[in-house]
Amino acid sequence: MVNTSHRQTCRTANDVTSIRQSFLESLYFVQARFPEVATRNDYYLALAWTVRDRLLRRWVDTAATYYRHASRSVCYLSAEYLPGPHLANAILSLDIDRPVREALAGLGLDLDELCAQEPEPGLGNGGLGRLAACFVDSMATLQIPGIAHGIRYEFGIFEQSVRHGRQVELADKWLRLGNPWEIARPEITHEIGFGGYTEHYTDARGRQRVRWLPGQVVKGMAYDTPIPGYRVPTVNLLRLWSAQACEVFDFQAFNVGDYERAVEQKVASETISKVLYPNDQAFQGQRLRLEQQYFFASCAMQDMIRLYRQHTDCMDELAEKFTVQLNDTHPAVAVAELMRLLMDVYAMAWEPAWVLVRKLVSFTNHTLLPEALETWSVELFGSVLPRHLEIIYEINRRFLERVRRTWPGDEARVARMSLIDESRGRRIRMAHLACVASHKINGVAELHSRLLRERVLGDFYQLDPSRFTNVTNGVTPRRFLALASPDLAQLITDTIGDGWLRDLERLRALEGWADNSDFRAAWRRVKLGNKRRLADEIQRRAGVSVDPNSLFDIQAKRLHEYKRQHLNILHIISRYLRLRDNPGLALPPRSWVFSGKAAPGYHLAKLMIELIEAVARVINHDAAVADSMRIAFLPNFNVKNALVIYAGADLSEQISTAGKEASGTGNMKFALNGALTIGTLDGANIEIRRAVDPSNFFTFGKTEAEVNSLRLTAYEPRACYEADSDLRAAIDAVADGLFSAGDKDRFRPLLNSLLLQDEYFVMADFAAYKACQQEVDRVWNDTDAWTRMSILNTARCGCFSSDRAVSEYCAHIWRVEPVQVEHPAERPVDKRGFYGTR
Numbered sequence: 001m002v003n004t005s006h007r008q009t010c011r012t013a014n015d016v017t018s019i020r021q022s023f024l025e026s027l028y029f030v031q032a033r034f035p036e037v038a039t040r041n042d043y044y045l046a047l048a049w050t051v052r053d054r055l056l057r058r059w060v061d062t063a064a065t066y067y068r069h070a071s072r073s074v075c076y077l078s079a080e081y082l083p084g085p086h087l088a089n090a091i092l093s094l095d096i097d098r099p100v101r102e103a104l105a106g107l108g109l110d111l112d113e114l115c116a117q118e119p120e121p122g123l124g125n126g127g128l129g130r131l132a133a134c135f136v137d138s139m140a141t142l143q144i145p146g147i148a149h150g151i152r153y154e155f156g157i158f159e160q161s162v163r164h165g166r167q168v169e170l171a172d173k174w175l176r177l178g179n180p181w182e183i184a185r186p187e188i189t190h191e192i193g194f195g196g197y198t199e200h201y202t203d204a205r206g207r208q209r210v211r212w213l214p215g216q217v218v219k220g221m222a223y224d225t226p227i228p229g230y231r232v233p234t235v236n237l238l239r240l241w242s243a244q245a246c247e248v249f250d251f252q253a254f255n256v257g258d259y260e261r262a263v264e265q266k267v268a269s270e271t272i273s274k275v276l277y278p279n280d281q282a283f284q285g286q287r288l289r290l291e292q293q294y295f296f297a298s299c300a301m302q303d304m305i306r307l308y309r310q311h312t313d314c315m316d317e318l319a320e321k322f323t324v325q326l327n328d329t330h331p332a333v334a335v336a337e338l339m340r341l342l343m344d345v346y347a348m349a350w351e352p353a354w355v356l357v358r359k360l361v362s363f364t365n366h367t368l369l370p371e372a373l374e375t376w377s378v379e380l381f382g383s384v385l386p387r388h389l390e391i392i393y394e395i396n397r398r399f400l401e402r403v404r405r406t407w408p409g410d411e412a413r414v415a416r417m418s419l420i421d422e423s424r425g426r427r428i429r430m431a432h433l434a435c436v437a438s439h440k441i442n443g444v445a446e447l448h449s450r451l452l453r454e455r456v457l458g459d460f461y462q463l464d465p466s467r468f469t470n471v472t473n474g475v476t477p478r479r480f481l482a483l484a485s486p487d488l489a490q491l492i493t494d495t496i497g498d499g500w501l502r503d504l505e506r507l508r509a510l511e512g513w514a515d516n517s518d519f520r521a522a523w524r525r526v527k528l529g530n531k532r533r534l535a536d537e538i539q540r541r542a543g544v545s546v547d548p549n550s551l552f553d554i555q556a557k558r559l560h561e562y563k564r565q566h567l568n569i570l571h572i573i574s575r576y577l578r579l580r581d582n583p584g585l586a587l588p589p590r591s592w593v594f595s596g597k598a599a600p601g602y603h604l605a606k607l608m609i610e611l612i613e614a615v616a617r618v619i620n621h622d623a624a625v626a627d628s629m630r631i632a633f634l635p636n637f638n639v640k641n642a643l644v645i646y647a648g649a650d651l652s653e654q655i656s657t658a659g660k661e662a663s664g665t666g667n668m669k670f671a672l673n674g675a676l677t678i679g680t681l682d683g684a685n686i687e688i689r690r691a692v693d694p695s696n697f698f699t700f701g702k703t704e705a706e707v708n709s710l711r712l713t714a715y716e717p718r719a720c721y722e723a724d725s726d727l728r729a730a731i732d733a734v735a736d737g738l739f740s741a742g743d744k745d746r747f748r749p750l751l752n753s754l755l756l757q758d759e760y761f762v763m764a765d766f767a768a769y770k771a772c773q774q775e776v777d778r779v780w781n782d783t784d785a786w787t788r789m790s791i792l793n794t795a796r797c798g799c800f801s802s803d804r805a806v807s808e809y810c811a812h813i814w815r816v817e818p819v820q821v822e823h824p825a826e827r828p829v830d831k832r833g834f835y836g837t838r
């Protein structure tokens with residue numbers, strides 16, 4: 001056997017000299033550049049290749065370990081991922097920050113500047129996609145074998161800019177300068193059919209079989225991105241599928257000289273993975289969207305079976321080797337696809353195939369909003385996926401038999417539970433399909449899981465209570481604490497030692513320090529530094545100057561009526577009017593920051609941005625309140641921008657209508673960074689409040705039960721308007737055109753929805769919100785008390801790590817165990833010199 005030590009080449013060793021050499025070689029041999037002409041992007045790419053080499057060695061070791069042991073793995077299916085920039089996270093995971101900085105400094109380059117160069121993959125809309133990225137990070141860190149499947153959208157979520165006070169959407173060209181983090185796998189492809197028809201036949205062994213003859217076939221090609229675990233040898237895989245044409249040219253058309261028609265097919269095929277739908281929680285039944293869902297679900301299922309069959313031809317143990325997690329209903333069609341593959345391709349009979357599916361699949365629901373629930377018209381579905389429609393009908397037929405046996409004569413219940421909704425045309429209910437096929441179904445916070453059991457999926461719960469469970473969301477502390485606030489991370493490490501980044505509950509050791517005045521002063525210094533950084537960002541990107549000593553009050557999330565940015569802005573207006581009318585009023589200076597995208601077709605959400613911008617323009621220019629109020633809208637909320645925001649916040653606005661926000665994860669990120677929350681009893685706010693103690697949380701507003709009963713009685717938003725003079729003044733000011741240069745129509749749609757309908761109970765919660773904000777002012781004036789509460793928020797939020805969440809999925813849903821990646825030294829180089837082959 002050859003000694004393995006030479007594996008530590010300049011491509012993998014972590015000393016300063018090797019890193020510098022590796023960097024220069026990448027610049028010359030990958031980028032083909034020399035210093036006189038190299039751009040900052042060339043340098044960024046050279047560094048990315050350098051870091052990537054170090055990831056790849058671990059990745060190969062990880063893959064080899066999983067392969068050798070045929071380790072039981074998670075197959076995670078999500079239509080969205082928001083991983084954020086890779087470079088800084090990889091450097092943190094590999095623990096090479098110091099040598100990389102030194103190597104670059106020797107070349108006159110700055111690591112942070114190069115990191116800033118990286119475009120982020122915006123392959124998701126918001127919390128759901130970011131949650132998937134946190135889970136992928138935690139799986140690698142916990143050494144859980146898994147592959148995360150998704151779509152390699154050529155254009156991710158649009159880039160938002162604000163022009164003339166309005167949102168403008170720009171195409172997200174994240175791949176324009178190349179993506180060093182992905183490895184194209186032209187040899188890992190699967191064929192994906194669409195349309196056509198099915199044929200029933202008897203096979204050679206006399207079995208009744210079905211074959212699907214699609215009208216069109218496209219190819220799905222894998223692009224792999226390495227996902228490093230934090231300070232462990234594990235590097236897992238994010239496998240994103242890209243659509244390609246099977247035949248580049250239609251030669252028939254080409255030969256007769258019709259070039260355009262010849263490439264038409266190619267263009268149509270590749271459209272499938274072209275663009276992410278930018279709607280957050282609003283279902284729209286476009287054919288292309290269904291094609292996207294089926295495209296990646298089928299790629300993932302075929303790929304899982306390909307990996308399984310590297311070890312055996314017998315399909316019986318598929319569910320011993322894999323577990324399939326559906327991240328919401330977007331990949332739910334995988335259920336029908338699995339049945340098709342098992343029966344039509346691998347000749348299994350219905351019953352054993354269904355048993356297998358039921359063992360494999362589990363489902364996470366992420367929303368209670370009725371408008372987000374996916375239902376496909378049977379007609380559309382059947383024209384795209386005729387075979388899958390047959391399979392869904394058969395699943396439904398067998399399922400409804402069981403419902404009828406359980407509740408004889410209860411046809412109303414049968415109609416409610418059917419996979420086909422017959423009440424508004426015939427539509428397939430994807431959540432029901434996911435439920436029927438899953439051995440576990442979970443919500444993402446305690447309240448949300450309870451509402452699933454009691455309402456949205458109540459019948460399914462009654463049928464199979466043991467299948468329902470809760471896993472409260474979590475976030476990765478690596479990105480959202482260590483990368484977001486390096487100084488706070490350093491202070492924590494200096495105080496309680498390291499180890500907390502892998503075991504976040506250890507933050508509890510900070511509790512004792514909350515009463516130490518030196519520590520509180522240090523905490524405030526770090527926080528002030530973070531606020532200065534955020535203030536610079538606000539100045540640079542929003543053109544608003546804010547005082548870092550003022551209270552930073554932040555609402556950063558998608559714009560949505562249920563999230564109630566308008567409640568926040570109405571309160572700001574009322575405060576402005578109060579101050580303007582009473583110049584002597586001693587209110588502590590505050591800076592309000594909003595950030596978030598609105599779905600391009602969601603007019604009221606866009607109007608909310610306009611209102612925020614309009615109010616900001618008036619208030620920021622009114623000398624009468626200049627010392628005590630500033631408002632800024634920071635455009636283009638994404639992972640990169642979010643980090644600065646979370647780190648610099650004093651107050652986190654989590655003010656959704658109770659019962660509407662499934663969990664929220666921004667709430668966790670703010671609290672971990674020491675922001676106090678003003679929040680309703682909704683989603684994970686409830687659990688955060690319990691964890692930090694209600695005395696360290698500003699609670700207001702109607703409970704879910706109160707909201708629900710208000711909805712059932714005759715709710716009169718106008719009565720709230722009449723009853724509260726501050727609310728009335730705020731609404732009237734908007735209606736009179738105070739913020740629209742006298743234009744009384746500009747915000748009318750928003751005001752009408754509040755006064756006439758108020759589906760989200762903004763008016764009903766206004767008075768309580770206002771009172772709670774007064775309490776915020778009072779506590780803020782007591783600096784020591786505030787700091788104490790801030791420290792306790794960080795100290796007590798360790799349970800909101802995604803490591804905890806993923807461990808719960810592993811224990812209660814996936815039954816997957818960690819696998820120790822074999823150290824390279826244990827896998828010697830063979831006679832031919834190949835690394836780690838046998």
Ligand code: NBG
Pocket residue numbers: 126127128131280281328366367372444473661662663664665683
């Ligand atoms: C969102 C919820 C959030 C939740 C995330 C992650 C969807 C469909 N749902 O409350 O609105 O935190 O999912 O679970 O985007």
